[in-house]
Amino acid sequence: MTEFVAHQYDDFQTILEALNKERKYLNYGYRKSRSDSYEQKQEQLCTLVYDAAEIQPHHILIDVGFGSGEQDFLLANRYQFAALHGFNIASSQVEYAQGRAAALGLKKLHFHHGQAESMAVMASGQADRVMAVECAFYFDRSRFYAEAARVLKPGGLLVLADITFSDRLKAFTRLADDLERVGYLGKNQESWEKHFHTRRLQTIHRETIPGAQQTVGILLRMILKHFRWKDRQAYRTLWKMAVSTQITVIGFLTRLIRYDLIVLEKK
Numbered sequence: 001m002t003e004f005v006a007h008q009y010d011d012f013q014t015i016l017e018a019l020n021k022e023r024k025y026l027n028y029g030y031r032k033s034r035s036d037s038y039e040q041k042q043e044q045l046c047t048l049v050y051d052a053a054e055i056q057p058h059h060i061l062i063d064v065g066f067g068s069g070e071q072d073f074l075l076a077n078r079y080q081f082a083a084l085h086g087f088n089i090a091s092s093q094v095e096y097a098q099g100r101a102a103a104l105g106l107k108k109l110h111f112h113h114g115q116a117e118s119m120a121v122m123a124s125g126q127a128d129r130v131m132a133v134e135c136a137f138y139f140d141r142s143r144f145y146a147e148a149a150r151v152l153k154p155g156g157l158l159v160l161a162d163i164t165f166s167d168r169l170k171a172f173t174r175l176a177d178d179l180e181r182v183g184y185l186g187k188n189q190e191s192w193e194k195h196f197h198t199r200r201l202q203t204i205h206r207e208t209i210p211g212a213q214q215t216v217g218i219l220l221r222m223i224l225k226h227f228r229w230k231d232r233q234a235y236r237t238l239w240k241m242a243v244s245t246q247i248t249v250i251g252f253l254t255r256l257i258r259y260d261l262i263v264l265e266k267k
C-alpha cells in the first residue's frame with residue numbers, strides 16, 4: 001500500500017515538473033472568498049493548519065506527507081521557527097524539496113525520505129509541533145499517532161487537515177486496506193486519544209468542496225491536454241486521482257466523508 005502510494009506521488013511530481021507548474025501544492029484548498037484562486041485556496045489550507053499550530057520562533061516542527069515541500073517554503077517565508085523536518089515516502093518529491101531548499105540556502109528545512117509512522121531520525125520528545133496537511137488518510141493511523149506522540153514534547157501539538165469517513169460508513173471501511181487507513185472518525189479518535197487530548201475538532205468540508213471540485217477539472221484538463229502514449233503510467237495515475245477526487249466531493253456533499261481541522265495536545 002505504502003509503496004503504491006509512493007509510486008503514485010512520484011508520478012505526480014514528474015507530471016508537475018514536466019508541466020512546469022510553479023506552485024506545486026497537492027491539496028484541495030480552503031476557500032475564504034469566492035474570488036480566491038485555486039492556489040490561494042491551497043495556501044489557505046496550509047496557513048489554517050499553521051495558525052492552529054500556534055508556531056513560535058523557538059519551535060522544532062515536523063511536517064509529514066509534505067508533497068513537493070511547497071507548503072514548507074510558504075512556512076519559511078511567512079512564519080518564524082527554529083527548524084523543520086519533513087517526512088515523505090515519495091523519493092522524487094523529497095529530492096525536489098531538498099534541491100529547492102539547497103538552492104534557496106534554507107538550511108533550517110530538512111527533508112527526509114521516510115514514513116510518518118517511523119521517524120527514526122527524530123529523538124523522543126524533540127519536536128514542538130507535528131503537522132499533517134491532507135495526508136493522514138494514507139497512514140497506518142495507530143502507528144502514526146503513537147509515533148507523533150513519541151517525537152513530541154509533553155504538551156506538544158499534532159495538527160491535521162484530515163479526511164475521514166463518517167461513522168455511518170463504519171462497515172464500509174472494513175472492505176479494503178486503503179479504506180481502513182482512511183478510517184471513520186469514531187475509530188480514529190479512539191486511537192489518537194490513547195496519546196492525545198482533543199483540543200479542537202472543526203468540520204471544514206464546506207470550505208474544501210470548491211477546491212476539491214476544481215481539482216477534478218484540473219486533472220481532466222491535464223489528461224486531455226498533455227497525454228502522450230509513452231506516458232501511459234502517468235495517464236492512469238491522473239485518471240485514478242480524478243475519479244477518487246470526484247467520489248470524495250460526492251462524499252463531502254452527502255456528509256458521508258468528512259474534512260476536519262484537528263488539533264491534538266500530547267498527554
Ligand SMILES: C[S@@+](CC[C@H](N)C(=O)[O-])C[C@H]1O[C@@H](n2cnc3c(N)ncnc32)[C@H](O)[C@@H]1O
Nearest residue numbers: 009025026027065067088089090115116135138
Ligand atoms: C495529497 S498529498 C498532500 C501533499 C501536501 N501535504 C500538500 O498539501 O500539498 C499526500 C502526501 O503524503 C505523502 N505520504 C503518503 N503516505 C505517507 C507516509 N506513510 N509517510 C509519509 N508521507 C506519506 C505522499 O507521498 C504525498 O506527498
